[in-house]
Amino acid sequence: MTSVRQEKAKFRTGARLHRARYRRILRFAAWHLVVTWWFELFLPRIWLGKIAERNRAQRMRRFARRFHNLAVDLGGLMIKVGQFMSSRLDVLPPEITAELEGLQDEVPPVPFAAIRALAETELGAPLETLFASVDPTPIAAASLGQAHRAQLRPDDADDTGLDAVVLKVQRPGIDEIVAIDLAALRKVGRWLSHVRLVSDRANAPALVEEFATTSRQEIDYLNEAANLERFAEDFATDPRVRTPQVVWERTTRQVLTLEDVTAIKITDSQRLLAAGIDPAKVAPVFAEIMFEQLFTNGFFHADPHPGNIFVTPNPEPSTEHPWTVTFIDFGMMGEVSAQTRSGLRKLLIAAAGRDGKGLVSAISDVGVLVPSADSAALERAMTELFARFGGMGFAELKEVDPHEFSDFAAEFGDVVRSLPFQLPENFLLIIRAMSLTSGVCSSLDPRFNLWDSVEPFAAQLLHDERGNLVRDVAKEAFDVASLTLRLPKRVDALLSQLEEGSQTVANPRLERHLVRLIRITQGGVAAVVFAALLISGAVIRAEDLVLGNVLMMVSAVPLLHSLWSARSLR
Template identity: 75%
Template sequence: MTSVHRERADPKARAGDHRARYRRILRFAAWHLVVTWWFELFLPRIGLVRISERTRAKRMRRFAQRFHVLAVSLGGLMIKVGQFLSSRLDVLPPEITKELEGLQDEVPPVPFAAIRTLAETELGAPLERLFASIEETPIAAASLGQAHRAKLRPDDAAATGLESVVIKVQRPGIDAIVDVDLAALRKVGGWLSHIRLVSDRADMRALVEEFAQTSLEEIDYLNEGANAERFGVDFAHDGRVDVPGVVWEQSTRRVLTLEDVTAIKITDAKALLAAGIDPVEVAPVFASVMFDQLFTTGFFHADPHPGNIFVTPSTDPSAEHPWKLTFIDFGMMGEIPPSTRSGLRKLLIAAASRDGKGLVAAIRNVGVLVPSADTVELERAMTHLFARFGGMGFAELREVDPREFREFAVEFGDVVRSLPFQFPENFLLIIRAMSLTSGVCSSLDDRFNLWDSVEPYAAQLLREERGNILQDAAQQALDAAGMALGLPKRLDGLLTRLEDGSLAVANPRLERQLGRLERTARRSASALLFGALLISGSVVRADDMVLGNVLMIASVLPLLHGLWAGRSGL
């Protein structure tokens, strides 16, 4: 019996499955929060930092393996969470990203009988009456739906100008699964929002809601069809980009019929070379097209992984471009407001010119830093970063001594963690899009240097913004005048501090906060353990009352320790 039939026949069983799914996600999250606290906070606190460091790679790999199993087993949004983690090459260790790479394609297909039932219900007629033929074996199976090749009937082909199409059908029951997954993610986000180290950096509830909105839009295929057409309009006059047409007459919220544009997968180097296309030449074009979306049109493909981009050789020998980049799957799209896009353009220009101070100012303008953040140390770290590693490609970076990377990462990480970061709307999608873009380009050319694509694009942006040069010059003159007027007072203060010996070479805020941090750390560690044990016990208790009660009782010990530590630090 198919899953659709089972759900219709036994709603109580369906509800029980959903409860079990919800609890399984929470148990996984609670357990790994406890493990992370134990190794990353508690052991270093009692002088066992070497144990934490020695076991970190193994623990990260084990976590990724277990999450991989969980995601494949559950499907739904857990696959999407894993895909996001696998794309975060910039912040997550390779032990995690490498293990989760397979989640881009590794999803078991739904039997065609269940797909047929859903599609015919949505379209209101047997598939044989709507299509000349349809392949029962899917060409792609994703976490939310799967795709089958088909051919339109002659009259429909004549009306649309299309013959070969792809029918994209949602997985049966995916609406309810998405609701369960979002409820679990909201619960985990609530837990994380009570951890100060996390809540000081990001509004976890807001991030989960942003993910929820994106996910709900992704399972609305009418929305995806509209996105495809809008994207096509943005690049209608760009010979480098192609977009599939939409057959609206045979599309609904759960079924989408598109032009079949299947071609060479963008990372299939052998197929590209066989078609006379050099992969090295594809990388900068792809990067430039993604830059156009992020910095010019403001409407961008937020899921540009290799399975969603084809390289299509041109059949017209007189075409301006011998091949095109064909984008598919427009369910996950991002839109950048003009104000944020302006800040991103300034950020790109500052990065291309290796301007550490300008880059930090652009980051603040984008809204990633709260206005009150003290950025002096961040500016210094960025300047150091550009001076040492700026302009290097991935192949060159691999030749740098790993110890130098570690030393800089420790210093830079301390600076970043000390600042109050926040995430504006759609910023996670921007990060995802750029992370995937960088990964695809590096797979096409291991010596690909992002700066080679950034610099000419930044120069183009500068030319476009020359109309504002007088305004910028006037603003710089005002800034210079303000600095000149305030200089005598600042010099007088500096001399006074030199005379009384109060001038510190290190960050003066750091010295004042060390004692407070020492006291807070003791209370935070105990409070975190108390919360982790209490939450874990409440989650586990539903399935194992004895173990759950033990964990909840044990949470009293760190609570008492936290109260004692707080008093002793006063």
């Protein structure tokens, strides 16, 4: 009876803690959403935007510091959210990314007694009977699990050809924690779907569901082992890449046993130099391997942060391959569809060729730009971007006069923000992988220029695309030739029908289509005039309040005409 009461009390305590965790996440999100709305949306609308600008950096740092503390305290998926934010150097200010960088490694370990209990339950036997030894001190503690070094028993070592292994065990109770965190994130996603500034750019609930799918896959170690073997097969003939071997006899959904491939952490420049490895030579090789995953294989490591990538000196170094890039942790993997991969290849080729129009076309193909968007202005912006900053590395960009960036942002910022962008499925992982790749390469070599790695890879892709183009042109030529051979007979039949009067040409709706076309044209012209007056008024308003307000009010006339034209087409 006492045992039953203890179990019930334990259950009630767990439920209470889960509710508290859920409410704490929502309170944090709600407060900072309100703060962001106030400073970034409301104050600028009442012409007090300068107040928001004055303390924006301090506000961002305060938010990041509070989220950092929340993530470390709660663990679970909050760590993963923070890690993702720390990698978004492209869209988040440095005040946030710098503060959250520590979340890559800063996770308190679980006591070994709890790890032992879970592993023995999963494997069905005491660890002493399964392994020759297990080190109770973890070599890595992550948000969802932690890893310990171990030695296989002699008979298992003979069967597998391995001796030293890594025993990776999930954190006890992580299933329940992930469920609570996902419930809170789904709630936040629904809140964001009602914020037009966010909903116009991304489907927040869909992004949360994508994150949920990835997270559930990460806590299934059988799935991770299968990912590892698929990745290893993709690079089976590539001497630059190494992966650990899976010990399937000691692997379950919550326990994963792998070959110990621990080597030099990829960003540890001092150890690389001590081993005779030039970090500046590692960067382009790592970048090319990641490009191959994304643009060729379509199956990629979506979490290539420094803790998951090693550089392993070869025991018998050769001039060509004295070291390998070793990947671990295959829980977060991404898959790119053939259509998206084709768009990404086009995007890479256009970027390497500084082709603004081609880049916008590729962005549309990938699905980031809604098909109905008017891309002409974006093409001009991209062309100008390449003309000013194309080909520069991060170190060179840091030397550019900040006023030049400000001028570019002032000239084209509104254009980019006004276009209907969206994040297609699985694109979140692509962005994460590329952001982390860029960060690792820059850490290896501050002068690293991504373009130097992009251009030779893009040249090979372009060569492959030309081969496909030749085949397509040959097929098209065959179809045209076939049609040409049939054409005289079809023309002769048509002429015979016309002579006999059996062929008629009629289109009773032609006149209605012409009227409709005229109205569409009128509506389009009215919409352009409306936009011109409205934008002119908004710009002039800063200098001349009266004239600006007059132009903005007058813009209502062509707007009404445009709406009337659209209504009359129904």
